[in-house]
Amino acid sequence: MKKSSMLKVEGVSVSYGPVRALENISIEVDRREIVALIGANGAGKTTLLKAILGVQKVQSGKVLFLGDDITNSSTDKVANMGLGLIPEGHLVFSTMTVLENLQLGAYHNPQDFNDNLENVFESFPVLRKRIHQTAGTLSGGEQQMLSIARTLMSKPELVMVDELSLGLAPKVVSEIFDILGDLNNKGYTILLAEQNAKKTLEFANRAYVMETGRVVLQGLTQELMSHPEVRRAYLGSNV
Amino acid sequence: MEIFAAQLLNGLSLGSMYVLLVLGFNLMLLVAKIIQFAYPHLVVLSMYVCWGVLRHTDNMLLVVLASVASCIVVNVAIEPIFRLLAKRHGLDINVSFVVSMSMALLITDVMSHLLNYGYPIAFPTEWVGKSIFSSGLIAFSAGQAYALFGGIAAVAAFFYLLYRTRQGRVLRAISENSLLSSIIGIPIIKTRVLSYAIAGLLGGLTAVMFARLLGSASPGLGDFVGMKVVAASILAGLGNLKGGLVCGLLLGIAESMAIGYLAGSWSNAIAFMMMLVIMLIKPEGLFGIEA
Incomplete structure (x- = not known):
């Protein structure tokens, strides 16, 4: 088959x-x-x-x-x-906080919000530290991580x-590729x-x-x- | 000093009306990406609705409901026109400006030809209410209290909705980046319609408070107020809600001060002189454009 x-x-x-x-x-x-x-x-x-x-x-x-x-x-x-798209140019809602960005990502998936948030923070620990920070003040790499995390909140x-x-800097790129690899392993x-x-x-x-x-x-x-x-x-x- | 205190109170209650109108106007600008110039005209139309309902009942709740319902219904009913325009021309606020100006003219014409034979309407005196506080030159009418405290409550509720609720977050998301919003699954059209409805709700409440503050309305009131709403919004920086809050109040106070210290008819000239000067110095407005 x-x-x-x-x-x-x-x-x-x-x-x-x-x-x-x-x-x-x-x-x-x-x-x-x-x-x-x-x-x-x-x-x-x-x-x-x-x-x-x-x-x-x-x-x-x-x-x-x-x-x-x-x-x-x-x-x-x-x-x-x-179908989740992580768009070009590490796009985030820059006037909103990291948490608000993640809440928006969960627009269609508000159930199990806290569990999903926990999973996302496991993949991107840096976001946990920045949870109440305005997304526009994050570095490019962190914004890309937030963009991915926001997409994952909808469980695509x-x-x-x-x-x-x-x-993005090559080191950051490698880091993000590793995380995507992990996500693939998770299904x-x-x-x-x-x-x-x-x-x-x-x-x-x-x-x-x-x-x-x-x-x-x-x-x-x-x-x-x-x-x-x-x-x-x-x-x-x-x- | 007494004149100053009296006019400050007048200015604050008038200003809180401007603030409400500026907020509704800016919400549609931010979320639906339109300049809804006819918004203050719709509010005046709702004042006519209040007046009509008052002739049959003096039940305050019914009047408020009728005013709010009419403003929401009309504002939401014109949304498809702007949606169609956006489809044909892209989201071009200039197009929406011109179209809404013609809507404003139309509404003014309807009021001046069909309603009360075009004469100004007067609300019952008890509707404005007696002076609830007076000392020397300072007199604070019940109508002013409604406008000021009702205004504060409505503004607080508006900001709570926008910054503390899920729907508010979605509205802000679309205002910041509508393409990104749709990519993450936010229904754009539905949320845009919601912004019209919220502006309508705000407008209906404003109509009741404005009626109590002024005690009368005329077909020309929409143009009169509409100019100032646009002026205050541009002064603040288009789409800047917090700036609109400050500039709406400032405009109300400046106007009242002009009435207190100069011949009253100068109040408009002063408002627009202020705008002219500030635009020359800071073209992006006092608080910066956010639309």
Whole structure:
């Protein structure tokens, strides 16, 4: 029997006005997998995540989540179904406290708030110390942790991460990757969009390589890492 | 000194009305991203509702309920217009400003053509009430007490709702970042409608208190007050709630002082001179724009 597919994107195309941003994209994420989307800036990774979440309108194709067709559904509804996006640029509600950010994350999941809070603090102990601090005063890395923690408060089925490492120090990035690894071990399914190909390929099980709105390569990350095209374009080796 | 004390009391009670209007106006600006210029006009319309109900009953509770209900219903009923505009033009507050100005004109016209034959309406004298405290020049009417203490209670309730409740948190989240809010699953449209309803609730209460404070209303009152609400909001910095609180009170006091010490008709000129000067020195308002 085939593994249970959690997210299935079938032939999705998206345009910004006359500009085609995604051309017939198909990807699939199975339960408990870590799947990566890699590609340069402008390849369409963020657009794809936005299209999945209904932020960006899909012109053709289909998005299936847990078997339900969620193509062009409203974003809050999709989020409520268990699709959590950690957006690019460690976005937090900067005028609110850490606790308020986490309470907002639990908007659809107010039951077991204290247990969830405890779990989140276990993964991110630094947030416990900052609980009443205004989120805007946190460091970039701490804001990224808060952004992840806020998403986890809703107990999502699938966690999508957009440009995790953007603007963060390498040490912090490693730390956050470790935490995501732990979360995966705890049962979370992760879809990662990253420019930092090396780190991402080491981390994920499978990957899709995107270029100018298309998927050009896909496969297990071990195989992709030795693929000459990937090595040349993304891993900076001169093979 | 007595004039000063008397006018300070007048100013505070008038100012608390401005504060309420500024808060409702700013809430819709922050959450629904619109300039609802017609909001004070709706409040005046609700004063007409109070007046109409008072002709049949003097049950205070019924009057308040009618005023609040009418203000909520009308304010929520126009929400789809702004939603449609946002769909076509994006969230452009300039578009909403122009559209709400025409709504304001329309409401004023309705009042001046259809209600009480366009004559000003007068509330019963007992509605304003006798002076409950007087000493020399200082006289504090029951109406002023309603406006001042009712105003304080309503403002306190508003800030409690916004900063201490779950719904308030959601309203603030959308005001800070509506895209991020929808990504984490907050229903944007529903919450925006809620902001119209809260502003309507606030407006309905303001209408009752304003009626008790002024004792009368006329079709032109909406324009008159509307200008000042916009002025106070801009003075404070658009979308700045705490600044709006301060500037609403300041405007009320400045106006009353002008009435006390100068010829009364200068009060408007002074309010707008203040705005002009402050805008020249601090274009972002005294407390900074937050919208």
